[in-house]
Amino acid sequence: MDTEIELKYLVLDNDIATKINSALAEHKISYKLAQKSLTNIYFDTPALELRKADIGLRIRGNAEGQLEQTIKTAGTVVGGLHQRPEYNVDITSKEPDLSLFANDIWPEKFDVQDVQEQLAPLFETNFSRNTWLIEYGKDTLIELAFDQGEIVSNSQSEIINEIELELVQGQRSALFSLAKLLFSCLTMRPGTLSKAARGYGLVFGRVEPHISSASTELGLTSQMSVMQSFNVGFAECLAQLQQLMSQFEQSPSLSRLKEISDCLALTRHGLWLYEEYLPSGVAKSLRKKIKTILKEIVWVETAKQIKELTKKTGNYRKKIENSQSLLSQLKHVLVKMPDFAQVSELLHSEKFNLLQLEMLELVLTEFDEHDELPALMDLAPSWLSLSLDDLYNKFTSDKLIGADTYLDNHNIVIRSLLTGSWFGSLFVNNDRMEFRGPWLDIHHGIDELETLFVLKSYLADSEDSECQKLINWLEDKVENLLGAIEHSRTAGLSLQPYWLA
Numbered sequence: 001m002d003t004e005i006e007l008k009y010l011v012l013d014n015d016i017a018t019k020i021n022s023a024l025a026e027h028k029i030s031y032k033l034a035q036k037s038l039t040n041i042y043f044d045t046p047a048l049e050l051r052k053a054d055i056g057l058r059i060r061g062n063a064e065g066q067l068e069q070t071i072k073t074a075g076t077v078v079g080g081l082h083q084r085p086e087y088n089v090d091i092t093s094k095e096p097d098l099s100l101f102a103n104d105i106w107p108e109k110f111d112v113q114d115v116q117e118q119l120a121p122l123f124e125t126n127f128s129r130n131t132w133l134i135e136y137g138k139d140t141l142i143e144l145a146f147d148q149g150e151i152v153s154n155s156q157s158e159i160i161n162e163i164e165l166e167l168v169q170g171q172r173s174a175l176f177s178l179a180k181l182l183f184s185c186l187t188m189r190p191g192t193l194s195k196a197a198r199g200y201g202l203v204f205g206r207v208e209p210h211i212s213s214a215s216t217e218l219g220l221t222s223q224m225s226v227m228q229s230f231n232v233g234f235a236e237c238l239a240q241l242q243q244l245m246s247q248f249e250q251s252p253s254l255s256r257l258k259e260i261s262d263c264l265a266l267t268r269h270g271l272w273l274y275e276e277y278l279p280s281g282v283a284k285s286l287r288k289k290i291k292t293i294l295k296e297i298v299w300v301e302t303a304k305q306i307k308e309l310t311k312k313t314g315n316y317r318k319k320i321e322n323s324q325s326l327l328s329q330l331k332h333v334l335v336k337m338p339d340f341a342q343v344s345e346l347l348h349s350e351k352f353n354l355l356q357l358e359m360l361e362l363v364l365t366e367f368d369e370h371d372e373l374p375a376l377m378d379l380a381p382s383w384l385s386l387s388l389d390d391l392y393n394k395f396t397s398d399k400l401i402g403a404d405t406y407l408d409n410h411n412i413v414i415r416s417l418l419t420g421s422w423f424g425s426l427f428v429n430n431d432r433m434e435f436r437g438p439w440l441d442i443h444h445g446i447d448e449l450e451t452l453f454v455l456k457s458y459l460a461d462s463e464d465s466e467c468q469k470l471i472n473w474l475e476d477k478v479e480n481l482l483g484a485i486e487h488s489r490t491a492g493l494s495l496q497p498y499w500l501a
Contacts, residue, residue: 006166007175008191009182012348016146016163016186017130023185024132031132031144037063040125042199043096045118053107056196057119059094067091071101072196123153123199127160133168134178140170142178151195153203162191172364176357183350183357189249190356192242216240216266216421217429222377227367229376230274233422235363237267238356245347252340254307257300264290267359269418273383277373282362289355296346299337305451306334316455323467329458380423381499387416388497391439395489403449403478406485410446413439423499431498438492445485452478 024031040058044050050057054074061067069091072084089100098116127149134142143166151158165175218233241263248256268290275283309316310330320326394409424432459467
């Protein structure tokens with residue numbers, strides 16, 4: 001058995017092999033280059049017994065007619081780093097023979113013979129592979145493979161254009177070092193799905209859960225230590241980020257881009273919460289880099305607001321469609337904002353790849369646990385209480401609170417909700433959602449206020465009679481919305497915090 005430790009990246013460039021050769025030559029890195037064509041047939045039963053057991057079965061053939069049968073069993077994928085046990089045996093037929101594998105590789109109660117009798121081909125992956133066997137420092141060997149081809153099932157296909165960095169010998173840190181070198185010369189992003197997973201998605205459809213910042217709940221448990229909770233939560237943030245990036249690439253939208261922004265904000269918030277328990281300077285450095293990325297997509301909130309104002313099914317379109325000059329002005333502002341091609345360029349950029357690799361390195365760091373650390377179930381309530389105190393300080397009042405106060409303190413509401421996302425899974429879900437509900441309503445209400453104030457800013461200097469009618473309508477709309485937000489504020493302030501129950 002071998003355990004693969006590899007980084008996988010999806011690449012957008014042309015002339016990839018040439019660019020890799022140039023980069024290795026420029027840095028005087030020794031390697032041996034090989035080329036081959038590979039055909040892989042993947043098998044499963046009609047009931048997908050292998051897939052359910054997180055097992056991949058393939059038969060691989062090369063141009064010389066050699067055949068190899070491979071089983072990959074359950075492993076881990078974090079931030080593009082794949083670690084899976086792999087078992088290989090030579091075979092003389094394109095029909096799999098599970099009896100050739102050792103009995104101890106199968107899960108408990110797995111009926112090998114029954115599965116064998118039902119196996120059928122599902123899909124193929126056919127690609128050319130350029131392989132660089134790289135001597136990367138003392139006693140370190142890395143196999144860099146560039147695969148180009150397609151996944152095929154019946155009349156459907158999906159392009160393969162990816163790089164894999166596999167550690168053959170040496171320290172895992174060498175993989176990261178070589179990846180950083182490739183970031184400087186290739187347009188790429190982490191690939192979290194294996195070819196097999198992409199093949200299953202092609203055959204049966206890929207249904208990925210929608211990720212919403214409002215409902216995000218990181219999978220912490222009360223049995224975890226402080227550092228274990230950070231590791232689990234931070235790894236989940238990274239996984240969600242890369243899933244959202246993949247979804248955006250498949251179907252770009254402002255909503256998906258906003259979820260990427262929200263996920264980055266959740267990640268940065270976790271670094272702030274745990275900063276004093278992390279290696280010196282690491283949290284501050286990563287937060288600064290996340291902030292840089294967030295600045296490049298900060299426009300998405302305004303774009304969403306203008307989109308809502310101008311789209312035919314939007315809540316406000318009927319009110320503003322009589323003012324063609326206003327409608328035209330809003331659409332012009334939207335056109336001048338970055339397009340999705342520029343967003344994709346950012347998602348594949350060197351700085352974004354470096355950020356994700358540093359996040360992955362932090363996830364893989366083995367932290368020292370010591371007696372000075374607080375218990376997680378002491379830390380979480382203290383942070384939740386501090387965030388609630390911030391809300392009380394700004395929003396506890398016997399008088400009605402104006403729109404400006406809500407707009408100016410939106411970030412305090414968001415930070416409190418982010419703290420709840422980090423620690424919420426430690427408490428009873430029903431109590432948590434009841435407490436969180438009014439503050440989420442306030443958050444969404446302020447979002448709508450911001451949209452209305454965007455519209456107000458474009459109406460302010462207009463003398464058009466239709467615009468004056470809109471201003472009057474707008475003032476009524478703001479007043480009604482503030483009434484709803486006030487109702488939520490009263491409810492939110494009256495509820496017992498779930499972590500103190």
